[in-house]
Amino acid sequence: MRILSGMRPTGKLHIGHLSVLQNWVRLQAENKCFFFVADWHALTTAYDETRELRQNVREIVADWLAVGVDPERSTIFVQSHILEHAELHLLFSMFTPLSWLERVPTYKDQVRQLGEQGKDVRTYGFLGYPLLQAADILIYRADAVPVGEDQLPHIELCREIARRFNHLYDAVFPEPQALLAETAFVPGIDGRKMSKSYGNVISLDVGPEELGRLVRLMITDPARIHKTDPGHPEVCTVYAYHTIYSPTAVPEVEARCRGGKIGCVACKALLSEALEQMLAPIRAKRAEIMARPGYVEEVIAAGDARAREEARATMALVREAMRI
Numbered sequence: 001m002r003i004l005s006g007m008r009p010t011g012k013l014h015i016g017h018l019s020v021l022q023n024w025v026r027l028q029a030e031n032k033c034f035f036f037v038a039d040w041h042a043l044t045t046a047y048d049e050t051r052e053l054r055q056n057v058r059e060i061v062a063d064w065l066a067v068g069v070d071p072e073r074s075t076i077f078v079q080s081h082i083l084e085h086a087e088l089h090l091l092f093s094m095f096t097p098l099s100w101l102e103r104v105p106t107y108k109d110q111v112r113q114l115g116e117q118g119k120d121v122r123t124y125g126f127l128g129y130p131l132l133q134a135a136d137i138l139i140y141r142a143d144a145v146p147v148g149e150d151q152l153p154h155i156e157l158c159r160e161i162a163r164r165f166n167h168l169y170d171a172v173f174p175e176p177q178a179l180l181a182e183t184a185f186v187p188g189i190d191g192r193k194m195s196k197s198y199g200n201v202i203s204l205d206v207g208p209e210e211l212g213r214l215v216r217l218m219i220t221d222p223a224r225i226h227k228t229d230p231g232h233p234e235v236c237t238v239y240a241y242h243t244i245y246s247p248t249a250v251p252e253v254e255a256r257c258r259g260g261k262i263g264c265v266a267c268k269a270l271l272s273e274a275l276e277q278m279l280a281p282i283r284a285k286r287a288e289i290m291a292r293p294g295y296v297e298e299v300i301a302a303g304d305a306r307a308r309e310e311a312r313a314t315m316a317l318v319r320e321a322m323r324i
């Protein structure tokens, strides 16, 4: 299958992104994968915060490579380097009813939520970003797109756009399927959603000392004062992490916590060890990548060239179909 997926360059990635990336690594083994940095999408909400955009693009690609996305197998590129995405987006905008975009379930909620955070996204770009996303997917004539459940309406819109184009002009586009990826929900160290704006993230390249400090800060069962107090792991962030990152330790941790047989300090030390084992090779590979001058740029340039060739081939079909 031809598979496409992307991420916005919002800074260094954190362990909440890891399951998505591990899924990419699995997919690239048997499919033709296109992975792109969605820098134009970042502008739909952060249009006034571009100072670090280029650096963020570099950082995110380094993170992908460190986790195992392989530039020999997968096409890694930057959205804004392939101008054909913008052309296809423009052409789609000619025949997309405004109501299709306005009815995307998350649209009004996001406008309100971001408005409450002081960000005015009542812009043309923000309303149209699912259409840009459709162009990103269809320009590579992707068969499938790995997504979380919240993205399903966007894939449905993309399929509608493909159908409408094929009906109005010529059958150029396949209707891509959503590949529902099983991604673990990783809370931030304070138990809320992991987000840089909350200052509660564990970044993928965190060093061992900082990792230990962050784990020590994690919120546990507030009812436990002494080691012998019976604990309630279901309300504990450390326990949530154990279930994701050290599942074999879970039965013992749970039993000892409920029985008041392990203190939170010792329980956190176990978790730190498990996280360190997982993150150490990623950190080492990332350091190696960043130590090679120009390497990330080379990877992007090679991916851009492959993506451009594919995008140009599709646009030739599109222009022919539309008689442009």
Ligand code: SF4
Residues within 6 Å of the ligand: 220, 221, 224, 231, 232, 233, 236, 237, 238, 239, 253, 257, 258, 262, 263, 264, 265, 267, 268
């Ligand atoms: S012992 Fe572990 S699971 Fe239980 S409350 Fe403390 S940190 Fe959480």
